[in-house]
Amino acid sequence: MHDIKEIAKDPTAFDEAMRKRGLPQQAQDLIAYYKKIKASISVVEMVQAEHNQRSEKISQTPSDIKDDGNKAMVIKAAKEAKQQITNLKKISEDTKSTMLRKLLELPNVPVADVPEGSDESFNKLIRKDGSPPDFRFKARSHDEIGEMLDAMDFPRAAKVSGARFVVLYDQLARLERALANFMLDVHTREYGYREVQIPVLAEWHTLYGSGHLPKFEEDLFKIGTKERPRYLIPTAETVLTGLHANEILQEEELPLRYVAWSSCFRAEAGAAGKDTRGLIRLHQFSKVELVSYTTPGKSKDEHERMTGCAEEILKRLGLPYRVMLLCSGDMGFSAEKTYDLEVWLAAQKKYREISSCSNCGAFQSRRMNARYKRKGQKGTLFPHALNGSALAVGRTMAALLENYQQSDGTVVLPAVLDPYMGGDLTLLAKS
């Protein structure tokens, strides 16, 4: 959500930002609505003030005195005024909700260094780490390897749950858990994130706060009753950012850093035909997610730091990756700047997204009314909220299988996972 006052201060900058996002100019439109709202609030309040005075007058008339003509007249006038107030309020509220609806549809403003572009081909390479393995044999895809290990089962997953789910057995089931634990340990012990276990079902207002609703409802699994819909979370970001909705934090509490390992659910409408095999695009997957709240002045540094935390996981796993700065057209709705981490997949011979780290500025805090206060100062400010995957566990598993495979389908995992795999780093293909 945008601050209409900020838009009013610099409408040209706002329109320019929307243009980068591929949207039409509308600052003047919004400002006109804002002015209307202000005017009607003034009128309503003035009339209400008069009305309150009348009420007070009535209350001062001793009740044990029988209504004389005077009192009856004051009450009659108050009744008439009430009708007027009711009408004015309705008009005022209609104007307000019209503007709000428009405002809610608009994505966050990209910051200055975000490259302009309509799609991923305009994303900018920031840095690379590691080099893709040079196999002398034809690299197998991770799902092929998984089946050779007799540890990845798509047909049975489809039988019980439908397409785009997976069942893992034995060492791969353990690897899922091992990776999550490894990631959580690094983030909590070394980077100071607070570990959180979260619900994976969230209320409408929570997903509204993160910016996933109302616009992207078709991407979500909706359950519950009509009166009380709830949603399976598409990412732990929704719940972690929502933790402080409607709260006023103290500046000294910031930054707040949270990490959660959770299942994520995506309906992925319109994605049919893409990545239909393997772990890359499932309806359910698990992810270790980082979320930070900072003061506005520190969110840029926090964004770099957070991206570094995610990169560290890839480095320690010895996976080749690159960091991309997303262009305006490829960024998510709530983000003002996003880095994607892309890991090398040896079978596809391509870098594929494995993490997305975004600075959302005050966009989400404003939507969910999360604020902070500075000691000794009046008023409240909106903190900046950031989120990043570190990492998507299924895609990490896919990358490990593909990049550490041997010619016979056996996989030897990197030593850093040794304590998490119970000392058993070799995944043997069945004969």
Next chain:
RNA sequence: GGAGGGUUGGCAGAGUGGUAAUGCAACGGAUUGCUAAUCCGUCUACCCUUAUCGGGUAGCGGGGGUUCAAUUCCCCCACCCUCCGCCA
């Protein structure tokens, strides 16, 4: 799922239709040989004014209703507590 009791400021705690007592704590200010004590003040959002000062509207878990007027009456919902049932 059923029955009952609750939700008021940082905390405690009054308030059965007339515009939120009181206590404690913390913070700021005044006063003051020091300490202490005392006195004054304290929230949030928005609107008007704007250099400030100031004025106004709203907020008693959330939403609706009745009323000139709602913390108070009515309806719906959420959460907490006690008990019963069910359950991993």
